[in-house]
Amino acid sequence: MHQVVEAASALDDKDFLAVVRAVVERRPSLSVLLSVVDTAAASREPHRVEDDNTITDAEEVELPDTVVEVDEIIDVPVVLATDPRIPEPDYTEGGVPTFDRVREKIEGRFGTSIGSAELAHESPAGKSVDEQWDERQKAAKAKLEEIRRSMGK
Numbered sequence: 001m002h003q004v005v006e007a008a009s010a011l012d013d014k015d016f017l018a019v020v021r022a023v024v025e026r027r028p029s030l031s032v033l034l035s036v037v038d039t040a041a042a043s044r045e046p047h048r049v050e051d052d053n054t055i056t057d058a059e060e061v062e063l064p065d066t067v068v069e070v071d072e073i074i075d076v077p078v079v080l081a082t083d084p085r086i087p088e089p090d091y092t093e094g095g096v097p098t099f100d101r102v103r104e105k106i107e108g109r110f111g112t113s114i115g116s117a118e119l120a121h122e123s124p125a126g127k128s129v130d131e132q133w134d135e136r137q138k139a140a141k142a143k144l145e146e147i148r149r150s151m152g153k
Helices: 002-010 013-025 028-044 099-122 124-151
Strands: 049-051 054-056
Touching: 013 028, 099 124
Parallel strands: none
Antiparallel strands: 049 054
């Protein structure tokens, strides 16, 4: 197998595509690979025109003289990896979140906001803010009483 890879690696792109095409044409189970080879060859030769499975304006390519012997050829069917993508939990196959997912997210954010407000009041900084507010309220009441007394009421 190593010798096959070495021999194939020594070929230029044009010869390699010709070898792959010659091998693939004899194996119907590799028809997908044949279309890939045709696409690759077409991208290398933009003047090539295909008409009803016949190729025109293309030069004839001879296979290289290198022959590699292989112990055993295994014919394996080609399986395309077209398994559908498994949707994430709480999402539809189209990728849209379900109502349960949206509700849980809103409830989580609401709980976080309430919890953060409670924690803010419990923290030393939150307590000092509350204490400052209370001091301002007391100072405001005292000032209001002073103004009322000065006015004679």
